[in-house]
Amino acid sequence: MIDTQKRQERVILVGVELQETEHFDQSMAELASLARTAGAEVIGAYSQKRDRYDSKAFIGSGKLEEIKAIIEGEEIDTVVVNNRLTARQNTNLETALEVKVIDRMQLILDIFAMRARSYEGKLQVHLAQLKYMLPRLVGQGIMLSRQAGGIGSRGPGESQLELNRRSIRNQIRDIEQQLKRVEANRQTSRDKRIQSTAFKIGLVGYTNAGKSTIMNALTDNRQYEADELFATLDATTKQIYLDGKFEATLTDTVGFIQDLPTELVAAFKSTLEESRHLDLLIHVIDASDPNHEEQEKVVLGILEDLDMLDIPRLTLYNKMDQAQDFTATLFPYESVSAKSETARADLRDLLIRSIKERFVAFDIKINPSQLYKVYDLGKVALLNHEDLEESERLRGYIAPEHQWRLEAFYD
Structure with missing residues (x-):
């Protein structure tokens, strides 16, 4: 009998901790979650302390030999680096290690490609991947000859990796034109919502904070939810009624994360524009995550970049049923367990109180x-x-x- 079940890609994680690096362990743990979300089996994580990144291979020669031995002994398919690699570093690492090497940015792009559902979302991911590839069309190593696919090669696919720069520039121009047409249509829909008398509420927060669970608790529609990063990618807006006939709309947005690739920030800025015209932002925070304070800073930083800090904001600590030794760091705040039996009533009461205050x-x-x-x-x-x-x-x-x-x- 032939086993047709696809084997999980076996990966190891590699990071370099510089003297000024903050929250390195947290970043490596998040990288492991990202890799598992992409469908990989994480075999191990290896790090090195250095004064600076090696310009040729990112890591030092001694660590490179150590990782090469691990790859051979553990039958590793892919190495995931917890930083953005230059094209030269990527090519040199793949040549030395003789396996596929991707960086944190490419891993996030891959997950977005896997999660995108709407036509616009797929276009935006495709555009971001092409812009990421363009400066990396160098050398003739594994990076330009990936035939097996797998993590880091979803979306545009292997054929695009072999296209020349002119072809990719043409694709970028074509997708940007398509996105302009989509944006024009979406702007019409957005204008209608802006003119509507409905009270506009938006959910924002770090990825996996529980925004989709809250969305589901407040509406009768089922939004995909899971204990994984970037479970929701495309912005979704639903209508709800509070306290009788009071009309409101609720928008669930893509989760934020540290070191979001600049290509994605640019590509999804139009999607996040949906949140600029809200009457109330609900900042959802995972109270059970010991690193929630750092995640809060990431979200607030992105909101500041998007010029959205002036929108009235409600801080909502979620997953209180899983939280241990919880200490709030943003005030004022409300707390909830979005998967509890009383979550729907609790959340509606919370919204009504918050609206009355304003x-x-x-x-x-x-x-x-x-x-x-x-x-x-x-x-x-x-x-x-x-x-x-x-x-x-x-x-x-x-x-x-x-x-x-x-x-x-x-x-």
């Missing part, structure tokens, strides 16, 4: 004959429904920009 309270007298107008008002205001049965008073909370709508109830 709205203006009102208490007005109304004529009973005006009750039919309350239905439309409920789309933009959080109302105290218990007051509406046989009362001549209307209480609730409304956004400052919608206060003019209360004039319809004045005598």
Whole structure:
């Protein structure tokens, strides 16, 4: 009987810790998670302390010989380096080690290629990969002759790796033109959402913080969720109703990560533009991750780069059921366990409280004959429904920009 099951790619991780390197162990642990997300079997991780990276092969000659022996003894298929390699370093490492070598950036690009679902998402990943490849079309080693595929070679595929620079530039130009057409269509949809009276909420956070789980708890639609990095890639927007008829939209965005490849930052900036026009950002943080403070800084740094720090923001610590010795580092904050039985009610109550804090309270007298107008008002205001049965008073909370709508109830 022939075993048709595909063998997992066996990889080892390699990193260089410079004197000024911060959180090196955390970065290596994250690299292992990235490799497993890409479908690899991580056999081991090896590091070296140096004053600077070796310009020829990234690591020193002694460590290079050590890794070569490990590759032969453990039947390693791929070496994943926890830094961005130059084209020269990549070629020299592959020549010396005689196996495929990819860096952290190429690994992230590969996962994005695997996760992209929408037409635009696939175009953006393809564009990012081509831009990454262009300066690396050098030499005739393993880098330009990967026939086996596997991690680091998804997306455009092996044929593109053998194309010359002119061909790749033509592909880049063609994809950029396609993306402009897609962006024009998406801008039309975005303009409609901006003009809508619906309250716009966005979920942002480090990858694997639980944004999709929260999205699922708040909506009836199922968003893919898993305990892995970049489970969600394409931005998704759903409509929800809070406190009766109050209309809101909820957008789930791609997770952030340290050292996100510049090619992807540029490629996905248009996707993250969806979050620029929100009324409320929910910054979701994995409370169970001991490195959550550093992850918070990464997210806030990217939000600053996108000029989005002025959007009202709610800090939400998630996975409290898994957290041990938890200490909050951002204030004020709320906490939740998005997979608990009460998560849906808890999250909705939390959102309503947060919205009320940003709205203006009102208490007005109304004529009973005006009750039919309350239905439309409920789309933009959080109302105290218990007051509406046989009362001549209307209480609730409304956004400052919608206060003019209360004039319809004045005598």
